[in-house]
Amino acid sequence: QVQLVESGGGLAQPGGSLRLSCVASGFTFGNYAKTWVRQVPGKGLEWVSGISSDVRVTYYTGAAKGRFTISRDNAKNTVYLEMNSLKPEGTELYYCAKHLTNSMARSMDSWGKGTLVTISS
Numbered sequence: 001q002v003q004l005v006e007s008g009g010g011l012a013q014p015g016g017s018l019r020l021s022c023v024a025s026g027f028t029f030g031n032y033a034k035t036w037v038r039q040v041p042g043k044g045l046e047w048v049s050g051i052s053s054d055v056r057v058t059y060y061t062g063a064a065k066g067r068f069t070i071s072r073d074n075a076k077n078t079v080y081l082e083m084n085s086l087k088p089e090g091t092e093l094y095y096c097a098k099h100l101t102n103s104m105a106r107s108m109d110s111w112g113k114g115t116l117v118t119i120s121s
Helices: none
Strands: 005-006 010-012 018-025 032-038 045-051 058-060 066-075 078-083 090-100 107-111 115-119
Touching: 005 090, 010 107, 018 032, 018 090, 018 115, 032 066, 032 078, 032 107, 045 078, 058 066, 066 115, 078 090
Parallel strands: 010 115
Antiparallel strands: 005 018, 018 078, 032 045, 032 090, 045 058, 066 078, 090 107, 090 115
16 A cells, blocks of 8 residues: 655754655655645645655745755655754644656645644744
8 A cells, every 4th residue: 555654753943954754655656746745733734845756856835945855765765855944833744745646736646644843942
């Protein structure tokens, strides 16, 4: 079965950094685009960043651009999200997701269970 397992969350201070990881299994990792999505306190889900099957193609929302970096290692079946200059947004739940194809324009068909990120001073 398709599995996506996030890790790397925890407590960080505003302005600090965290590196999230998502280990995938159950499908050919290199054939699909990947996305990081988060649930913000008091808000719904929002897309954060995505990466195509080609590790050189990435995309970020305006809020993430310049602060976050997405990457992937196909040999390790892992996608990463390096988060810098963290803002005091409380506790957020970050998910990684698999797209239907190698394009981020296509829908996401599988999500992990998420990893908690708490930003507090």
